[in-house]
Amino acid sequence: xxxxxFEDLLQxxxxxxxxxxxxxxxxxxxxxxxxxxxxxxxxITVKDLRATE
Numbered sequence: 801x802x803x804x805x806f807e808d809l810l811q812x813x814x815x816x817x818x819x820x821x822x823x824x825x826x827x828x829x830x831x832x833x834x835x836x837x838x839x840x841x842x843x844i845t846v847k848d849l850r851a852t853e
Contacts (some may be wrong), residue, residue, distance in 0.1 A: 839845070
């Protein structure tokens with residue numbers, strides 16, 4: 801196995817384990833914070849969102 805192939809496999813394994821260690825609840829909190837920040841930046845309200853349904 802070439803050094804490059806070995807490095808690629810290590811990188812893939814690292815990415816796999818990083819994904820497996822993610823906390824879905826923490827990801828959800830981050831997403832909600834980003835949504836709130838965007839809504840505040842553009843002055844969007846929940847009423848605005850419901851008007852597009």
